[in-house]
Amino acid sequence: MNTLLSWGWDEFFSAQVVQEEQDLTPARVIEQHRTEYVLAAEAGEFRGALSGRMRHEIGGAAGAMEPAVGDWVLCEPRANEGKATIQRVLARRTEFVRKAAGESRGQVVAANIDSVLVAAALDNDYNPRRLERYLAMAWESGAAPAVVLTKADLCANLGGMVAQTKSVAYGVPVHALSAKSGRGLEELAPYLAPGKTAALLGSSGVGKSTLVNALLGAERQTVNAVGDDDSGKHTTTSRQIVRLPGGGLVVDTPGMRELGMWRAAGCEGSGGGEGEQGLSRTFDDVEQLAAACRFNDCTHGNEPGCAIRAALESGELDPGRLESFHKLEREMAYEVRKTDKAAASNAKRRWKKINIQQRQRYKHGDKAGP
DSSP: OOOTGGGTOOHHHHTTOOGGGTTSEEEEEEEEOSSOEEEEETTEEEEEEEOHHHHHHHHSTTOOOOOOTTOEEEEEEETTTTEEEEEEEOOOSOEEEEEOTTSSSEEEEEESOSEEEEEEESSTTOOHHHHHHHHHHHHHHTSEEEEEEEOGGGOSOHHHHHHHHHHHSTTOOEEEOBTTTTBTGGGGGGGGOTTOEEEEEOOTTSSHHHHHHHHHTSOOSOEEEOSTTSOEEEOOOSOEEEEOTTSOEEEEOOOOSOOBOOOOOOOTTSOOTTSHHHHHHHTHHHHHHHHTSSSTTOOSSSOTTOHHHHHHHHTSSOHHHHHHHHHHHHHHHHHHHHHOHHHHHHHHHHHHHHHHHHHHHHHTTOOOOO
16 A cells, blocks of 8 residues: 555644645655655655756755765656656654765765664674664664664674673563574564665675565575685675565665764754764763762772772773773764763863862862772
């Protein structure tokens, strides 16, 4: 059934259509290429292109949004040609944004998604630090994240790997599955209800295409073998929405070699602000420990009563996790300061105040133990 509802249309989007736009056709961007898009409307699919006005506004000071996969747009279809002209992009409920490789701008990977399925393979490429980065950006998108551990059939210590993943995916559901055998696929059903959109994200080779094929029950996505263990390399070359037999929608994406931190743009469901939501949710355990430090401005160095240092010494906190938190925090703060002079000024004043307090504290001999 090719209705707007089946593609995720609801009151949030319909309320944005003003009286003057009633003659325009709502459509969802289901595939994105360099200069054109594939749009899904009630009348079918169209090859979409931006209107001249939109191209001018995107490249100029007006700052109009450029469509991304998952966006809802208003367009003028030409049914006899199978084409449509995009006139406006509706405001997004959520968006997964990364820093564009080699550039100082954000790139929308998927828009209007209900959940982010972060795929990590249980093979030699498993990387908890990379997983933390994905989760921070997933929380920042405003969508609900979950971790999908692929290639479970190749893992000799599945229970241990699931436990390790839960220790870094703080408060996030973790699902171990095998697309090859079908094990665990049923656990993804809640994310793939009719009309719901899940973005499947992860590095190249984690098995995203194989998973999409398993969910489809057909070989729609090409998979290239990379070894004798039946693992594969992701060969998706463009972002696209795949509709599953049960009515769920999956945004399939090419493997990302880089995932630069980027603060949320303030969508309806996003963390917004200065990127703190994603980090706070991902590293809630670290922040809880920091809140237990004796001093509110503790730098977790040599200060007395530092709960972070105590947790490191006892083994409660992994040094790699703390290092990852600080790295992502610095990266996000850097992006914020580049685009927000006020934030840069506030950060400078904050650290100046901390340094003064530190010098005064040690000058007066406050070196008591916990």
